[in-house]
Amino acid sequence: MTRLFCISTLFAAIALGGCANLQSNELKFVAVPGAPKAVGPYSQGVVSNGMLFTAGYTPRDPVTGKLIEGDMVAATNRVIDYLEAVLLGAGCSLTDVVKVTVYMTDLADFAKMNEAMAAKFGSHKPARTTIQVEKIPGGATITMDFIARVPPQ
Template sequence: MRKTYNAEFAQVSGPYSHAVDADDYIYFSGQTAKNAPDARDMTGDIAAQTQQCFDNLFEVMKEANLISDDVIKVNVYLTNMDDFAVMNEVYEKQFTAPFPARTCIAVLALPLGAEIEIEMIAKR
């Protein structure tokens, strides 16, 4: 049976779990700023959206008894690559060196009208 983690302070926008435990690895579903229970309109504010993505993800990490140093891979999806530098400014404050591996991909659109979505993989 699948072991999953869900955080009270992050919502799902479909039929999925916030994170799935696969022994040593925990796979986190993507989070957007719109997945916060008190989601406010942050359209155009990529810094605030990026921070909210991490706030949501770190809430799920707490449920799995993990910390940011356990993160080994991050995938970032942006609807506009012009937001890359601002996203990086916020991203850099979430981790300590050496940083996790990362991929950043431009996408046409994201669920709920978000401008950024972030997913992670952690290792116990």
């Protein structure tokens, strides 16, 4: 019985050790040209322990710095495009997104944001929180950030 216990314990230790190698405590900072550069002391995205955490993005043109023109559908699409660029830079796609946080200045635009998200995500339905806030930097009406799993490379 003791021998069986020792062998079982050894196999469990080897298996757990192998799993531990799949996770890394090292941080990987993601910087991609397809999304606006960070304008402060933050990163476009950070990978830690197999998860990607993105910065929040607004529908601002990365060259001019001005908000794009259009309705909430256009604004949401632009924000998701930026976030998708960060996802791709970390080896992810929209189907890897597990959590979306949306901040809006007017929940009257919720249906349009929802419409744009449904079109972009298709059948993939990550968890989401939507919060109305008084102001978003730069006068934007929406900002979003993602948490995504990073698939094994």
